[in-house]
Amino acid sequence: NAGVMQNPRHLVRRRGxxxxxxxxxxxxxSHVYWYRQLPEEGLKFMVxxxxxxxxxxxxMPKERFSAEFxxxxxxxxRIQQVVxxxxxxxxxxxxxxPETDTQYFGPGTRLTVL
Amino acid sequence: GESVGLHLPTxxxxxxDNSIINCAYSNSASDYFIWYKQESGKGPQFxxxxxxxxDKRQGQRVTVLLNKTVKHxxxxxxxxxxxxxxxxxxxxxxxxGFKTIFGAGTRLFVKA
Numbered sequence: 001n002a003g004v005m006q007n008p009r010h011l012v013r014r015r016g017x018x019x020x021x022x023x024x025x026x027x028x029x030s031h032v033y034w035y036r037q038l039p040e041e042g043l044k045f046m047v048x049x050x051x052x053x054x055x056x057x058x059x060m061p062k063e064r065f066s067a068e069f070x071x072x073x074x075x076x077x078r079i080q081q082v083v084x085x086x087x088x089x090x091x092x093x094x095x096x097x098p099e100t101d102t103q104y105f106g107p108g109t110r111l112t113v114l
Numbered sequence: 115g116e117s118v119g120l121h122l123p124t125x126x127x128x129x130x131d132n133s134i135i136n137c138a139y140s141n142s143a144s145d146y147f148i149w150y151k152q153e154s155g156k157g158p159q160f161x162x163x164x165x166x167x168x169d170k171r172q173g174q175r176v177t178v179l180l181n182k183t184v185k186h187x188x189x190x191x192x193x194x195x196x197x198x199x200x201x202x203x204x205x206x207x208x209x210x211g212f213k214t215i216f217g218a219g220t221r222l223f224v225k226a
Binding site for chain 2: 004006033035040041042043044045048056058059091093102103104105106107108
């Protein structure tokens, strides 16, 4: 049973470009969470999605960031017009049910903005 | 605001010794607590969890203790091994919730 998959593992963008991060949850999991981690810091919640629905995006910056989890395909975290401060590791997690609470994490995408 | 914090940012132990990593939480509504292990360049890995109706839970070489009175959580690792070297995060949430709040992490060094 494959775990949570994320790609790309490393992404380099220049300021002003767009970054698209993909996450495929574990098989049977329909709940996806995105977190951001700065070096030597903990993970900060960004957004929680179910299939085709954003349930909680309270941790997402109001501008330039968006997320989706379509009926078919992976969840996408999109960052438009990236700035150097967006450089971080972005982790996706999934769970079978929110009330289970145990979230299983992917390996992360490390975004570097030049 | 709500926060989950750690008492010690780094911990160095001798191989074979027991390790204790501490964590404080401030949200009294939290009823579910998780410990994650994160190795360099990898995502957090679930270690063990505990719900607020329990004081102690044991896994393989790990034990989590929960003291609700003082809002304190600890992770005990028995017979620490070099492979245990990592950053350990405590996290909190509440039943039915989905916003897991992570602490800053404790880096564990295991000396051979």
